[in-house]
Each structure stands twice: as structure tokens, then as C-alpha cells.
Amino acid sequence: MKDFHIDHQSRGAVQFIRLSGSLDMYSFPRLETQLNTFFQQGRHAVLLDCKDLDYIGSAGLGALIGFAKLAREQGGDLKLLNVPDRIFKIIELLGFTKVLQVHNNETAALDSFSKS
Numbered sequence: 001m002k003d004f005h006i007d008h009q010s011r012g013a014v015q016f017i018r019l020s021g022s023l024d025m026y027s028f029p030r031l032e033t034q035l036n037t038f039f040q041q042g043r044h045a046v047l048l049d050c051k052d053l054d055y056i057g058s059a060g061l062g063a064l065i066g067f068a069k070l071a072r073e074q075g076g077d078l079k080l081l082n083v084p085d086r087i088f089k090i091i092e093l094l095g096f097t098k099v100l101q102v103h104n105n106e107t108a109a110l111d112s113f114s115k116s
Contacts, residue, residue, distance in 0.1 A: 002054055006034060014045045014113050020052035028060045035067050035078075044076025045113045049106070051082035061091065065099050077101070081109045 004027035007018040015038050023031065038046060046067070050056075068078040079101040083091065091097055103109035 004030065006031060008034065011047075011110055013043075014047050014110055015043050016047050016049065016110075018049040018052070020054075022055040023053060023060045024055065024057045025059055028057070028063060031060075032063065039067075039070065039074070042074075044071040044074040046071060046076070046078045047081055047109055047113075048078065049081045050084065050087065053084065053087060056087055056090075058090075058094070061094065061096060065096060068100055077113065079103060079109055079112065081106060 002021040004021035004023060005019070007020075009016045009018075017031075017034065019031070021027070035046065038044070048064075064078060064080075071078045080091075081103050083102050088102065091100065091102065101112065103112065
């Protein structure tokens with residue numbers, strides 16, 4: 001498994017985070033710290049680009065749902081972009097697509113925040 005990396009950019013009001021490597025119980029605290037920082041700063045619109053993500057653990061998925069719900073309570077959202085098929089199948093199997101919006105097009109994903 002590759003090392004976990006987080007690359008952040010602001011795209012207007014949306015916090016765009018590109019993830020790479022493995023998001024597991026060891027690496028998730030780094031993402032959790034980043035998300036908590038955004039929320040404390042009042043930035044509740046987050047798009048996670050998962051194109052280069054090799055793995056995500058069930059605990060990480062559960063926590064992302066918690067962050068998505070918290071973001072929505074504050075008028076924002078947490079959405080996923082470019083989820084690899086093997087990870088999407090897990091998200092779908094667990095029924096998480098009912099809670100987490102998954103996009104395949106960056107422009108459409110960013111535009112969806114203005115429609116939320």
C-alpha cells in the first residue's frame with residue numbers, strides 16, 4: 001500500500017481535497033484533523049477527490065458519513081469525486097450512497113454545492 005497523502009486547494013467556497021494512498025485507521029486521523037480545522041473555520045463545503053485512493057477502511061467510511069451529516073447541519077456538505085470502482089462497490093454495498101453523494105465529473109461536483 002502507498003503512503004497516504006492529502007493535497008488541499010480552495011475552489012471558491014469549496015475545500016477540494018485530493019487523497020492518495022490508503023485511508024485506514026492509521027491515516028484517517030490526518031484527514032479528520034484537516035476536516036475538523038475546516039469546520040472550525042466555518043468552511044463546510046468539502047469535496048474529496050478519491051481518484052488516487054487505493055483503499056478506504058470501514059471506520060473511515062463511517063467517519064466520512066458523520067462529517068457529511070455535520071457539514072449538512074451547517075449548510076454545507078461533504079461529497080466524493082472520482083471514486084475507484086473497487087471502493088465504490090463497497091460504498092454501494094454498505095448503502096452509503098444514500099448518504100454520500102458520489103460524482104465522476106469535477107465541474108459537476110463543484111457546481112452541485114451551489115445547488116445543495
